[in-house]
Amino acid sequence: xEQQGKVHPITRDIxxxxxxxxxxxxxxxxxxxESDDVIVKCLYISIDPSQISRMKHKSSSHTSAAATSKxxxxxxxxxxxxxxxxxxxxxxxxxxxxxxxxxNTLRKLDPMEDxxxxxxxxxxxxxxxxxxxxxxxxxxxxxxxxxxxxxxxKKGEKVFVSAAAGSVGxxxxxxxxxxxxxxxxxxxxxxxxxxxxxxxGFDDAFNYKEKTDLNLTLxxxxxxxxxxxxxxxxxxxxxxxxxxxxxxxxxxxxxxxSQYTNSRKQATPNMIDIIYKRIRIQGFLSLDFxxxxxxxxxxxxxxxxxxxxxxxxxxxxxxxxNIPAAFVGLFHGHNVGKKVVQIAQx
Amino acid sequence: xEQQGKVHPITRDIxxxxxxxxxxxxxxxxxxxESDDVIVKCLYISIDPSQISRMKHKSSSHTSAAATSKxxxxxxxxxxxxxxxxxxxxxxxxxxxxxxxxxNTLRKLDPMEDxxxxxxxxxxxxxxxxxxxxxxxxxxxxxxxxxxxxxxxKKGEKVFVSAAAGSVGxxxxxxxxxxxxxxxxxxxxxxxxxxxxxxxGFDDAFNYKEKTDLNLTLxxxxxxxxxxxxxxxxxxxxxxxxxxxxxxxxxxxxxxxSQYTNSRKQATPNMIDIIYKRIRIQGFLSLDFxxxxxxxxxxxxxxxxxxxxxxxxxxxxxxxxNIPAAFVGLFHGHNVGKKVVQIAQx
Numbered sequence: 181x182e183q184q185g186k187v188h189p190i191t192r193d194i195x196x197x198x199x200x201x202x203x204x205x206x207x208x209x210x211x212x213x214e215s216d217d218v219i220v221k222c223l224y225i226s227i228d229p230s231q232i233s234r235m236k237h238k239s240s241s242h243t244s245a246a247a248t249s250k251x252x253x254x255x256x257x258x259x260x261x262x263x264x265x266x267x268x269x270x271x272x273x274x275x276x277x278x279x280x281x282x283x284n285t286l287r288k289l290d291p292m293e294d295x296x297x298x299x300x301x302x303x304x305x306x307x308x309x310x311x312x313x314x315x316x317x318x319x320x321x322x323x324x325x326x327x328x329x330x331x332x333x334k335k336g337e338k339v340f341v342s343a344a345a346g347s348v349g350x351x352x353x354x355x356x357x358x359x360x361x362x363x364x365x366x367x368x369x370x371x372x373x374x375x376x377x378x379x380x381g382f383d384d385a386f387n388y389k390e391k392t393d394l395n396l397t398l399x400x401x402x403x404x405x406x407x408x409x410x411x412x413x414x415x416x417x418x419x420x421x422x423x424x425x426x427x428x429x430x431x432x433x434x435x436x437x438s439q440y441t442n443s444r445k446q447a448t449p450n451m452i453d454i455i456y457k458r459i460r461i462q463g464f465l466s467l468d469f470x471x472x473x474x475x476x477x478x479x480x481x482x483x484x485x486x487x488x489x490x491x492x493x494x495x496x497x498x499x500x501x502n503i504p505a506a507f508v509g510l511f512h513g514h515n516v517g518k519k520v521v522q523i524a525q526x
Numbered sequence: 527x528e529q530q531g532k533v534h535p536i537t538r539d540i541x542x543x544x545x546x547x548x549x550x551x552x553x554x555x556x557x558x559x560e561s562d563d564v565i566v567k568c569l570y571i572s573i574d575p576s577q578i579s580r581m582k583h584k585s586s587s588h589t590s591a592a593a594t595s596k597x598x599x600x601x602x603x604x605x606x607x608x609x610x611x612x613x614x615x616x617x618x619x620x621x622x623x624x625x626x627x628x629x630n631t632l633r634k635l636d637p638m639e640d641x642x643x644x645x646x647x648x649x650x651x652x653x654x655x656x657x658x659x660x661x662x663x664x665x666x667x668x669x670x671x672x673x674x675x676x677x678x679x680k681k682g683e684k685v686f687v688s689a690a691a692g693s694v695g696x697x698x699x700x701x702x703x704x705x706x707x708x709x710x711x712x713x714x715x716x717x718x719x720x721x722x723x724x725x726x727g728f729d730d731a732f733n734y735k736e737k738t739d740l741n742l743t744l745x746x747x748x749x750x751x752x753x754x755x756x757x758x759x760x761x762x763x764x765x766x767x768x769x770x771x772x773x774x775x776x777x778x779x780x781x782x783x784s785q786y787t788n789s790r791k792q793a794t795p796n797m798i799d800i801i802y803k804r805i806r807i808q809g810f811l812s813l814d815f816x817x818x819x820x821x822x823x824x825x826x827x828x829x830x831x832x833x834x835x836x837x838x839x840x841x842x843x844x845x846x847x848n849i850p851a852a853f854v855g856l857f858h859g860h861n862v863g864k865k866v867v868q869i870a871q872x
Contacts, residue, residue: 414797436797448792451760451782454809461807463800 184209185276186500197511198232203504210277218262218280220249222272227506227519228319228347232440249286250524252277262288274503276523319518323351323410324477325469326432328359330462331408335360338402340421342388343412345372347518348434350380350493352410357381358489361408364401366417368513375516380491394420408432414439418447422459431461437511493517530555532846533621543857544578549850556623564608564626566595568618573852573865574665574693578786595632596870598623608634620849622869665864669697669756670823671815672778674705676808677754681706684748686767688734689758691718693864694780696726696839698756703727704835707754710747712763714859721862726837740766754778760785764793768805777807783857839863 186207213219251266262268270286272278280286326348327333339356343349344365353376356363365376366388376385384401391397398406398420405426411418414436421431438445453459469477484490495515497506499522506521532553559565597612608614616632618624626632672694673679685702689695690711699722702709711722712734722731730747737743744752744766751772757764760782767777784791799805815823830836841861843852845868852867 411797418797433797433800436801439797446794447797448794451757451764451779451785451793451809454807455779455782456809456811458809458811458814460809461800463797463802463804463806465802465804468804 187273187275198235198508200504200508203507205501210279213279214281216282218286219252220268220270220272220278220280220286221252222249222276222278222500222523223267223525225272225274225503225521225523227503227510227515227521229435229437229440229510231507249278262286274500276500319347320351320481321469321474321477322434322466323348323355324481325466325473326410326434326464327352327355327408329469329473330432330464331410331430333359333361333408337361337407338404338426339363339408339410340398340402340406341365341410341412342417343367343435343437344376344382344385345493345516346412347493347515349410349412350376350517351490353382354380354484354490356408357383358484372513372516380493388417395423398424405429410434411436413437414447415445416447419449422449422453425453425457425459427457429457429459431459433461433463440511495519497521499523533619544581544854546850546854549853551847556625559625560627562628564632565598566614566616566618566624566626566632567598568595568622568624568846568869569613569871571618571620571849571867571869573849573856573861573867575781575783575786575856577853595624608632620846622846665693666697666827667815667820667823668780668812669694669701670827671812671819672756672780672810673698673701673754675815675819676778676810677756677776679705679707679754683707683753684750684772685709685754685756686744686748686752687711687756687758688763689713689781689783690722690728690731691839691862692758693839693861695756695758696722696863697836699728700726700830700836702754703729704830718859718862726839734763741769744770751775756780757782759783760793761791762793765795768795768799771799771803771805773803775803775805777805779807779809786857841865843867845869 184207186205210219249268249270249272251262251264251268266288268286268288270280272280331339333339333356339353339361341349341353341356341363342365344353345367349365349367353363353365357380363382364384364386365382366386367373367376368387368389370387373385373387376382386397386401388394388397394416402424406421406424407426407429409418409421409425409429409431411421411431411433412435414433415438417438418431425431436447439447449461454461481490485492493516495517497503497519503521506515506519509515510519530553532551556565595614595616595618597608597610597614612634614632614634616626618626677685679685679702685699685707687695687699687702687709688711690699691713695711699709699711703726709728710730710732711728712732713719713722714733714735716733719731719733722728732743732747734740734743740762748770752767752770753772753775755764755767755771755775755777757767757777757779758781760779761784763784764777771777782793785793795807800807827836831838839862841863843849843865849867852861852865855861856865
């Protein structure tokens with residue numbers, strides 16, 4: 181079978197802030213299939229800032245992303261575990277079609293279990309993409325694991341979330357409010373700040389771009405100190421949080437977007453504060469929670485969505501041509517909630 | 527009763543690296559005693575770098591330090607809990623005599639329990655000085671709690687200790703070796719490096735002052751990465767450790783001596799490493815372990831000392847006049863092991 185599809189190879193090394201001109205689009209003929217191959221047609225692609233690390237570190241000629249896809253007839257062996265039109269997700273190329281060597285890296289979605297209350301794109305938003313190491317493609321388990329398992333919150337604690345209108349941050353804030361914490365978020369536009377306060381139920385929110393002194397800003401929003409910080413940005417904000425943290429405060433180190441594109445913007449948190457206030461800074465990846473916590477996470481999340489308590493914040497673009505713009509936009513705060521590109525109709 | 531004694535008030539604000547000229551010595555007459563007062567004669571004073579924080583932050587006219595002292599007759603009320611010549615420890619002045627308001631802040635040492643295997647100065651080395659908040663006067667519980675409780679080591683893990691010939695570091699390395707870890711320490715002189723390897727049983731050690739590239743140095747001492755870092759120094763060393771740490775590595779943040787006297791020497795650990803390697807950086811103080819772990823700590827430590835497995839490394843000066851030199855020397859690496867000044871004979 182000869183199959184043609186559009187792909188997005190990277191045309192040059194990614195250094196600094198990514199730009200659309202670094203990506204190109206081509207139409208390629210898929211190579212002949214081998215016996216273990218599975219061919220999938222991409223439906224939705226998850227767009228995440230952490231993909232930039234994969235691009236930088238792997239010098240891959242193809243970008244890859246968490247995606248929900250559909251099994252194509254191709255050369256499906258009997259007993260390979262997949263049937264035509266099965267919906268799967270995994271770490272796939274920025275392409276209309278991907279050939280997957282050995283289908284083990286794909287996870288089949290169960291229409292009854294997984295879609296009972298969620299659409300396919302919501303699944304991508306709230307679930308984990310793939311058990312492959314370092315794929316932090318999706319947001320829900322990151323928010324759930326980082327908040328509940330890393331931070332071990334108590335009711336009434338004071339929680340601060342950066343990039344709070346982003347894919348992970350908005351869910352952290354919502355989980356924290358539903359759990360019984362006091363939650364303040366920061367974001368980069370007036371519209372996002374309004375969204376946090378009015379639609380997502382944050383107790384308060386501010387536009388960090390309007391603030392000249394982050395230390396004083398946090399003092400005014402947290403006169404009694406911060407107990408938990410869900411860090412999506414690193415840099416100066418992390419420094420200011422450490423200065424305003426209460427004894428036994430916890431930092432869930434989830435992202436460092438300020439540093440992804442500019443390594444000089446690294447945080448220098450005051451170690452003396454960390455020592456005397458017994459602060460814990462803990463890095464984590466969503467896949468750490470996949471084995472033990474995935475079920476509880478899905479149950480809680482689906483239950484909240486079904487009851488209308490949790491807002492699923494999707495920001496969907498359409499068409500493979502728009503992947504680079506969607507990706508580049510992440511680094512300029514263009515997305516509101518989880519960025520997804522729909523490549524094809526189901 | 528009129529009692530005269532020498533005291534060491536601070537003569538000017540401590541900024542930057544402390545110098546002997548910042549301290550003065552005077553002979554004062556002790557004020558009249560009030561009914562709740564207890565007067566103690568100082569025997570040994572614990573000299574610790576963290577005292578500089580107390581000097582800077584409290585603008586106290588008297589320095590204070592963990593000390594072992596002897597109850598003087600003074601005006602001892604009946605049933606006050608103390609008798610003449612009782613040996614106590616607490617947070618006291620750099621002085622021959624201190625009047626303690628309400629003796630609750632003193633802990634009485636039990637000659638049978640506490641001194642069965644340890645001398646009075648060894649007790650100061652291995653024990654905790656006082657339950658008063660922020661008094662991190664002594665070293666043993668810091669080493670024990672930081673290594674066992676914060677780092678949660680597994681046998682065979684690879685441990686790095688900075689300031690490893692210091693009061694806390696030497697004990698961390700010895701505990702880690704006795705527990706079954708691979709231990710490398712760094713220190714600032716050839717003599718200290720030899721001591722670590724030959725007397726204290728470290729697997730390896732190096733002089734950081736001879737190394738121009740800490741990152742490459744750690745790579746060569748830990749070709750398979752670092753699992754646990756007991757951090758006494760902060761700064762560049764912490765950055766290099768984070769770069770060389772294994773997934774799920776732990777940093778016990780105990781001290782930041784590189785930063786005590788120069789706030790520009792703050793560490794900028796790479797947050798992307800912290801996230802992807804799920805590194806935990808945890809600040810702590812010895813007093814956090816006082817309630818639940820003190821007994822186990824003392825039992826293990828006394829047992830090791832008695833069996834000759836644990837070396838108690840004391841560095842003793844004599845006379846109240848020598849306190850400033852002993853203190854200032856800490857910031858130049860003059861001490862080997864725990865610095866103690868003996869003020870009087872028992």
